[in-house]
Amino acid sequence: MKRSRTFIRWFFLLIPCLALSGCWDRRELDEIAIVMGSGVDLTDDGQIELSLQIALPMGIQGNMQMAGKKKPVMLVSSKGTVSQDQIGQIQQQLSRRIFFGHRAVFIIGENFARHGVDQTLDTMLRFPDSRYNCFILTSKGATAKEVLNSPYPLEVIPSIGMKNMQVGKYTFAERIDKFLDSFAAKGFMPATGAIRLIKNGQESSFVIDGEAVYRENKLVGYLSGTHSKAFKLMRDQGSGMKIPVPIEPAGKLSTGMITADLLTTRREVRTFVSQGSPKIEVEFRAKGRIIANDTTLDLSKPANLSRAEQMLSNELQKMISGLIEQTQKEFQSDVLGFGDILHIQHPYAWKKLQTEWLDTYPEVPVKVLASIILERIGRTQKPGHLPK
């Protein structure tokens, strides 16, 4: 009796151990090719080109050991008509199994974006390997393949460099799941950061500035300059932003500009629906501090400070209105998510508005009220370097 019980117990204990080691799904580290960044382009002859930036295992040691110009990443690409097929074709160039689990960025080439982003989107969610915490970027003035091929001196792996730039929120950052979410939503059009190549002397590198604006699934344009800044403000990524504004005419020793640094921003959107047509009011409040005073004014005097606040508020108002107007007239795309806010604030009216929102949005009147409170002006009162 006892012996058979013991035997049965051991049997039950050992059988699971055979399968627990994960025989079928075992993937050793040296059997996988780790994809750090991937990009999709549309070639001139209408084919889809998929490029992958694969991390080379030896280059990760450290910067000291990088004797010579051995690159720590390799780029592989393949062309074809169906994008999912490309993964299989690229695999044929690689001795290790492609692994998307560490992908940091996904770059959409400009041509592909303008043609319409389809095909590639579904895999991002469906395929178990891919993480959707990864960032999505649109390339500007270059193909995704060129961007992925570009070196980046500050980081060992360029894709990680791109990812850190996006994590640090120096520019607008969008992750894949939010991007896909805005495709599905009627009140929110997708937008991503825009990456382009620059030349720093001999070295080429990349920079992420500006945003790419989409309408439905096509790229319609890029934001830059003050509108790009305003976009970040509207998407609540505005703290730390520097806003210069001219406050007096330029003089001999001064340009007449003061620069404020935004500490906190608050954006409130109010929507009104009267007889089926919507109206939007945006109120933007910020708290800031002066970081540069290139004028002859003494900002510790209340009159001057209020004047500075007034000019800054006007500037903010101009920036935001300009942005909204550009999205309405030039892009005709509701990237700022006003439709979504309408949905939340007037759900029953939204039921009627949502089917036509794509065409209605450009005509909606939007009023912008911006105000800023300057909390501090720094360590000096009047600019110290001006002669008395």
Place this chain on the structure above:
Amino acid sequence: MKVTGLQVFWMILIMEVGMTLVMTLTPGVQAAKQDLWIAILVAGLFTLLITFLVTNVTLLYPGQNLIELSQTILGKWIGKAVIVVYLVQWYTIIPIVLRQFADVINIMIMPETPKWAIMLIMVLLFSYATYSNGIVTISRCSEILGPIIILMIILVLLSSVNNIRLASLLPVYADSGALNIIRGSLPSASYLGHSVEYLMLAAFLYQPRKGTPYAYWATIVSTLVVTVALAMAIATIGINLTPTLWYPFFEMTRKISLFGFVENLDPLTIVTWVASVFIKLAVYMFITAYGTAQFLGIPKWRPLVIVLAPIMLWFALIPRNVTEATTNYLMNYWVPFVLPVNMIGLPLLLLIVGKLRLRAQA
């Protein structure tokens, strides 16, 4: 074999929470959209009703489990007919849950492993637990695993706090309406309704009369946990993507990224899943084996475990694909039949007839 009230609490809690979190989010959100949290609360009300019915039924003849109860109350033949209805439920739920378990593991973490390997491990595990000392082993396991499961869920929810966007839960009510909310509450109500197993478990309590508050507490706690967890899942993933994902709760854990390096916390939810499935299947296996033995008049229930285990494994391999196993079973049998009949109707019948008999006897 005796169990304590606290053990019953944990057993019911684990059976209710684990699978509800993972499996009912998608059908629920497809119907109720962002008002799913209201739907879950409604489901909780349904479950409270079920708990009320079953606890009162067991109080009529304390110490008798379902098999004895229904024959005592309804007489030999109708009683046996009622038991057959329950037996059908138990015999089908085990293979289906086994299959769903293997599906989740396959889809989320181990795509290449064949289903039979995953199911074999689980079958061996819960068969051993049931065989070794029946309900006592299982209840002691649940006393340990229960707090662990709740702890894992709380950890996941706390880590997800900065990923949520509460505005995703708005507007309230406007997009769905009462009918859709009720439709969305049904999948969750059917999973939360596992307190109906109390009918079998109560007989094993040390003090059968005192078991009622434990069943109620299990229902209340599990409803609250599921409401918060599912509301957070919708708030994290957003209302557009959630209805299309098979297991949004797992996807929510994938989004967690703390301090830039604590990422990919899938294993926490997998632990919850595996532990819940284990307890659920073990309880069901025990109920099935013990119940079948009593029903057919077989004196020893233990050998039945060995007989039934491979049968369940074989049944679990029958459905051809994911949809057949999950959606079809849920929508064509579990929600339209088990929920109104096994969980509400039959206990109500037993309660009414039982009370009438007691009054007649007195």
